[in-house]
Amino acid sequence: MSSVAARPLTVAVIGNPNTGKSTLFTALTGVHAQIGNYPGVTVEKKIGRLQHNGVQIQLVDLPGTYSLSPRSLDELVSVNVLLGRQADIGAIDAVVCIADASNLERNLYVVSQVLDLGLPTVLVLNMWDVAESRGLKIDAAELGRRLGIPVIPCEAHRQRHLADVRAAIVSAASGPPPAIPRIFPEVFTAAVQDLQQRLQDWGAGAIPRPLAERLLLDVGGQVETGYRQTLPTEFGTVLDGLRLRLRDQGFRIPAGEAKARYAWAKEILTGVLTTPTQRMVTASDRIDRVLTSRVGGLIVFCVVMFLVFQAISTLAGPLMDGTEAVFGFAGDAVRSVLPAGPLRSLIVDGAIAGVGGVLVFLPQICLLFLFIAILEDCGYMARAAFLMDRLMTRIGLSGKSFVPLMSSFACAIPGIMATRTIENRRDRLVTILIAPLMSCSARLPVYLLLIAALIPPITFAGGWISLQALVLFAAMSLGALIAIPVAWLLRMTILKGETPPFVMELPAYKWPSPRMVLARVYDRGRAFVARAGTLIFATNILVWAASYFPGDHTLEEQLTTQIAQLEESSEATLKSRDELQSSHETVEHHLAALDSASMEAEALREQLSEIAIQMSLVERKLAPLTEAVDARNAEAERLLEHSALGRLGRAIEPAVIPLGWDWKIGVGVLASFPAREVIIATLGTIYSLGGDIGEDDPGLQQAIRTAAWPDGRPVFTIPVGLSVMVFFALCAQCASTLMIIRRETNSWSWPAFTFVYMTVLAYLGALLTYQVGTWWMG
Amino acid sequence: MLMTLASQIVPLDLLAAGETARVFEVDGRAEFVHRLHEMGLQPGAEIRMLRPGSPCILAVNEHRLSFRLEDSTTVLVEVSR
Numbered sequence: 112m113s114s115v116a117a118r119p120l121t122v123a124v125i126g127n128p129n130t131g132k133s134t135l136f137t138a139l140t141g142v143h144a145q146i147g148n149y150p151g152v153t154v155e156k157k158i159g160r161l162q163h164n165g166v167q168i169q170l171v172d173l174p175g176t177y178s179l180s181p182r183s184l185d186e187l188v189s190v191n192v193l194l195g196r197q198a199d200i201g202a203i204d205a206v207v208c209i210a211d212a213s214n215l216e217r218n219l220y221v222v223s224q225v226l227d228l229g230l231p232t233v234l235v236l237n238m239w240d241v242a243e244s245r246g247l248k249i250d251a252a253e254l255g256r257r258l259g260i261p262v263i264p265c266e267a268h269r270q271r272h273l274a275d276v277r278a279a280i281v282s283a284a285s286g287p288p289p290a291i292p293r294i295f296p297e298v299f300t301a302a303v304q305d306l307q308q309r310l311q312d313w314g315a316g317a318i319p320r321p322l323a324e325r326l327l328l329d330v331g332g333q334v335e336t337g338y339r340q341t342l343p344t345e346f347g348t349v350l351d352g353l354r355l356r357l358r359d360q361g362f363r364i365p366a367g368e369a370k371a372r373y374a375w376a377k378e379i380l381t382g383v384l385t386t387p388t389q390r391m392v393t394a395s396d397r398i399d400r401v402l403t404s405r406v407g408g409l410i411v412f413c414v415v416m417f418l419v420f421q422a423i424s425t426l427a428g429p430l431m432d433g434t435e436a437v438f439g440f441a442g443d444a445v446r447s448v449l450p451a452g453p454l455r456s457l458i459v460d461g462a463i464a465g466v467g468g469v470l471v472f473l474p475q476i477c478l479l480f481l482f483i484a485i486l487e488d489c490g491y492m493a494r495a496a497f498l499m500d501r502l503m504t505r506i507g508l509s510g511k512s513f514v515p516l517m518s519s520f521a522c523a524i525p526g527i528m529a530t531r532t533i534e535n536r537r538d539r540l541v542t543i544l545i546a547p548l549m550s551c552s553a554r555l556p557v558y559l560l561l562i563a564a565l566i567p568p569i570t571f572a573g574g575w576i577s578l579q580a581l582v583l584f585a586a587m588s589l590g591a592l593i594a595i596p597v598a599w600l601l602r603m604t605i606l607k608g609e610t611p612p613f614v615m616e617l618p619a620y621k622w623p624s625p626r627m628v629l630a631r632v633y634d635r636g637r638a639f640v641a642r643a644g645t646l647i648f649a650t651n652i653l654v655w656a657a658s659y660f661p662g663d664h665t666l667e668e669q670l671t672t673q674i675a676q677l678e679e680s681s682e683a684t685l686k687s688r689d690e691l692q693s694s695h696e697t698v699e700h701h702l703a704a705l706d707s708a709s710m711e712a713e714a715l716r717e718q719l720s721e722i723a724i725q726m727s728l729v730e731r732k733l734a735p736l737t738e739a740v741d742a743r744n745a746e747a748e749r750l751l752e753h754s755a756l757g758r759l760g761r762a763i764e765p766a767v768i769p770l771g772w773d774w775k776i777g778v779g780v781l782a783s784f785p786a787r788e789v790i791i792a793t794l795g796t797i798y799s800l801g802g803d804i805g806e807d808d809p810g811l812q813q814a815i816r817t818a819a820w821p822d823g824r825p826v827f828t829i830p831v832g833l834s835v836m837v838f839f840a841l842c843a844q845c846a847s848t849l850m851i852i853r854r855e856t857n858s859w860s861w862p863a864f865t866f867v868y869m870t871v872l873a874y875l876g877a878l879l880t881y882q883v884g885t886w887w888m889g
Numbered sequence: 890m891l892m893t894l895a896s897q898i899v900p901l902d903l904l905a906a907g908e909t910a911r912v913f914e915v916d917g918r919a920e921f922v923h924r925l926h927e928m929g930l931q932p933g934a935e936i937r938m939l940r941p942g943s944p945c946i947l948a949v950n951e952h953r954l955s956f957r958l959e960d961s962t963t964v965l966v967e968v969s970r
Binding site: 177178180182213214216217220245328329330331332364365366368369370373395396399403404493496497500501504509510613614615616617618619 | 920922923927929930931939943944946949950954955956
């Protein structure tokens with residue numbers, strides 16, 4: 112045993128989707144799996160560790176699949192791992208094949224393919240309880256004897272029989288491999304040997320028998336594509352010739368494989384599986400009568416989606432505010448300890464703001480994945496995809512794209528991460544590429560600021576509809592509307608190809624397992640922080656540096672210190688100003704509700720003028736402080752103007768003039784490329800109001816209204832405001848989203864493409880809006 | 890075959906809700922046909938239409954599958970009358 116214990120065993124886990132594979136994986140290894148990507152593909156590499164009687168095992172989770180015939184590079188990964196050809200995994204010591212006990216016949220299809228590999232194998236019959244409740248009887252011992260491998264009944268979601276699985280893995284891995292079942296007729300075996308020989312003759316090297324079988328069976332599959340690229344064209348002719356010969360001998364491709372494997376499965380199961388003669392109407396079928404019906408199903412779907420987004424918007428807000436508050440507090444703490452200077456600015460405005468910028472998304476991501484995981488685990492997600500398929504086919508996608516796109520309205524990051532459920536690569540890529548067009552919550556503050564400042568508060572229909580709300584609605588829908596032609600264009604051009612038939616399993620409903628749901632949320636949250644977080648952080652530091660250097664910050668720091676001292680010494684006066692302000696507001700509020708000619712109103716008006724007098728006294732006392740703040744803000748504006756970022760803004764001015772923007776808007780837009788919400792703070796700095804500012808700040812709204820060109824024309828006209836909004840609606844101003852696209856597609860070209868197409872789209876959209884708007888409004 | 894006298898071969902989309910049938914042939918591009926076979930829709934499999942339309946919902950043994958077939962793919966089934 113000691114020689115075995117020296118090296119950890121590598122064990123692959125494979126099985127059909129919806130068999131509880133992830134549940135078993137999590138139950139065996141815990142939540143601390145190591146997650147990464149296989150080089151060159153989008154498949155997630157997930158490795159967990161466990162121990163049994165001192166034997167270390169590393170468990171490799173392979174994607175759920177109905178078969179081992181690779182149609183794409185992504186699917187080829189599983190085959191390469193199993194054959195020990197994946198360099199970053201190495202040789203496989205054993206395979207755990209997980210099957211749904213209540214659906215054994217079809218599940219044996221992939222089992223037969225795994226047995227074909229000649230590796231030590233353990234068959235886990237999961238959902239044993241479901242099979243029993245349906246009246247199915249399986250003789251597991253006899254099944255094991257016929258297959259020549261251990262067969263373990265298991266209930267992974269209840270954590271039952273896990274020890275049996277562990278023991279079986281260890282004993283299988285140390286024992287001899289099982290005999291390879293004879294599934295195919297003699298003619299096929301002969302053809303495979305013939306092909307192996309021919310490949311050797313061509314100098315293609317020895318091809319493992321399972322791979323040669325795939326080469327022959329999968330017309331247009333990944334193995335064939337690979338060999339056709341490297342071998343002379345004659346190879347194709349020979350391959351086609353072999354297939355034709357097989358057809359003449361009564362083995363049709365591809366039907367022959369399914370026929371042979373299902374016949375084998377049927378034979379194996381005869382006498383092992385007893386099914387009840389009476390077909391039972393399951394609870395799932397009864398639920399589906401409502402949930403998949405045209406009318407009732409859609410109503411339930413809308414209610415579910417509404418509840419999910421309502422819950423996210425009510426819960427994420429306070430959590431995000433809390434995260435921001437924590438980082439604001441941390442920044443203040445550093446400020447009180449460190450002296451002013453580049454180091455303090457780097458830590459506060461660069462590092463802490465950078466980490467905050469990453470973590471502020473975490474509540475949304477975790478909440479959304481919590482709901483997605485619950486809906487997925489209970490089986491509803493497949494029904495939602497079924498219901499939405501009709502709608503999504505109109506833009507050339509399938510129902511599986513709906514939830515990721517809907518999620519992107521909260522935030523594109525979890526939306527893009529949720530595209531993993533789309534197994535068709537092209538559909539998944541199109542969905543990823545259009546997801547950032549959905550109006551996420553970070554665009555909202557920009558819209559709110561510009562609307563409050565520029566759109567007149569006109570109402571129609573007796574006050575029920577306001578122009579401001581209409582503009583907000585239009586801004587929020589713009590991205591989704593543009594996404595329709597974009598998706599269509601993508602499918603017509605760079606992501607062309609025949610749409611595969613849409614086939615999806617609707618798993619039986621079950622109660623979601625809290626352990627599974629939490630593990631999923633933890634997984635996704637950690638993947639975001641670890642992989643995208645570092646890059647988001649780096650971009651934040653970069654923008655900080657561009658707006659800080661070059662420049663002499665001594666005067667600004669002196670003023671800041673002076674402000675802090677003044678604030679401290681006039682604390683009482685500041686407090687009374689706040690009190691006066693709030694009582695002014697209360698009185699005004701009361702006054703508005705009264706008849707202006709009444710006695711009471713007269714009294715209130717007097718009260719107001721009294722407050723105003725007191726206010727001016729207080730303001731006079733605070734004059735030095737106000738002056739210092741104004742001077743500091745002016746200095747900050749000057750520094751930003753002369754920083755690398757400011758100079759860049761000046762340099763690109765000719766490009767933004769056709770959009771109706773001045774260089775200040777240009778700088779704001781440049782600074783907000785890592786994160787669009789940054790524009791609020793940048794505009795605050797650039798209009799000398801300080802960077803600590805929110806979108807509802809009356810000063811900023813006022814500054815926007817009064818901003819003017821050197822010749823005195825106002826900068827922000829309605830067409831300019833709309834042009835900025837259109838730009839923000841369509842532009843890829845979110846480093847996090849681009850990093851997530853990079854992570855999910857495992858390539859830099861897709862985020863680069865997204866960035867370019869969205870920026871071009873945004874520029875053209877803004878140009879069109881401004882030009883048409885100016886022409887229309889005279 | 891004697892069976893064919895009492896049965897009729899029709900495309901899958903002609904099945905009404907609740908009707909049962911046996912898959913006769915899946916026709917179309919080889920790779921799609923292969924995939925459908927793997928998912929259990931192979932000749933000889935017994936199916937029951939749960940919700941007709943596009944996409945439809947089928948029962949194949951204990952599985953519930955949702956299907957939307959493209960124009961190039963046809964599933965012919967044998968209905969016993």
